[in-house]
Amino acid sequence: MNVSRRGKYLLLGLDKGDSLVLHLRMTGRLTATRLPVPHTGRKHLRLVLAFDDEALAFHDVRRFGTATILPEAEASGYWKRLGVEPLERTFNSRELEKLLDDRKRPVKSLLLDQSLIAGIGNIYADEALFAARIHPLRPAREVAGNEAARLAKAIKETLRRAIRLQGSSIDTYRDSRGRAGRFQDTFRVHRREDEPCPDCGGTVKKTRVGGRGTYFCPGCQK
DNA sequence: CGTTAGCCCTGCTGGC
DNA sequence: TGCCAGCAGGGCTAAC
Numbered sequence: 001m002n003v004s005r006r007g008k009y010l011l012l013g014l015d016k017g018d019s020l021v022l023h024l025r026m027t028g029r030l031t032a033t034r035l036p037v038p039h040t041g042r043k044h045l046r047l048v049l050a051f052d053d054e055a056l057a058f059h060d061v062r063r064f065g066t067a068t069i070l071p072e073a074e075a076s077g078y079w080k081r082l083g084v085e086p087l088e089r090t091f092n093s094r095e096l097e098k099l100l101d102d103r104k105r106p107v108k109s110l111l112l113d114q115s116l117i118a119g120i121g122n123i124y125a126d127e128a129l130f131a132a133r134i135h136p137l138r139p140a141r142e143v144a145g146n147e148a149a150r151l152a153k154a155i156k157e158t159l160r161r162a163i164r165l166q167g168s169s170i171d172t173y174r175d176s177r178g179r180a181g182r183f184q185d186t187f188r189v190h191r192r193e194d195e196p197c198p199d200c201g202g203t204v205k206k207t208r209v210g211g212r213g214t215y216f217c218p219g220c221q222k
Numbered sequence: 223c224g225t226t227a228g229c230c231c232t233g234c235t236g237g238c
Numbered sequence: 239t240g241c242c243a244g245c246a247g248g249g250c251t252a253a254c
Binding site for chain 1: 245246247248249
């Protein structure tokens with residue numbers, strides 16, 4: 001079976017070119033399991049993808065996750081909604097600057113806009129902006145030149161590091177074998193309100209940007 | 223067109 | 239201990 005990803009969507013290739021498209025949102029979990037799915041672990045079970053003698057169980061406490069069949073004929077239109085992939089080689093400082101240019105919305109809000117850049121979530125936006133030393137509320141168009149270069153690099157490094165550490169398990173996230181990620185152990189500002197900044201020793205603050213909890217260091221991020 | 227607010231949902235946390 | 243308000247957030251839609 002062909003398995004791929006676009007932004008935060010997982011794609012499982014079906015017969016005849018159609019795809020099963022999954023999105024885990026915040027609390028979705030895919031668990032590899034034997035068939036039949038044991039009674040323990042059936043809480044919040046939404047979907048079972050059965051293979052020959054094994055299965056993937058899709059659990060989701062909050063029921064925000066989605067699973068839809070995408071016919072091949074509709075695929076190209078469907079994916080047009082998503083912006084660039086930040087881990088592609090073609091995503092660089094120049095490409096980011098084109099997105100930032102002429103937009104006055106807060107830079108963090110732009111990073112979370114999946115129609116511009118696909119795949120950056122709230123955690124990774126906070127951590128990337130801290131790494132780039134850019135304040136989350138800065139108007140996007142003010143972020144240019146050196147700062148845009150720092151941000152492009154920070155986005156790539158943050159995502160790569162999070163993937164290497166198998167993601168962030170603040171609450172419910174586990175991989176398909178039930179293992180927690182470790183990126184949350186390396187958060188420098190996210191969910192660290194009132195704690196000391198690891199760089200300057202100042203105090204990490206919390207605000208809201210686009211309705212999302214946003215953590216930053218006022219001393220480091222300008 | 224660009225941008226923002228509200229909604230969906232449930233479990234956990236903090237205050238009393 | 240129990241109750242309850244508030245919070246967490248990705249993406250869609252409505253509204254400005």
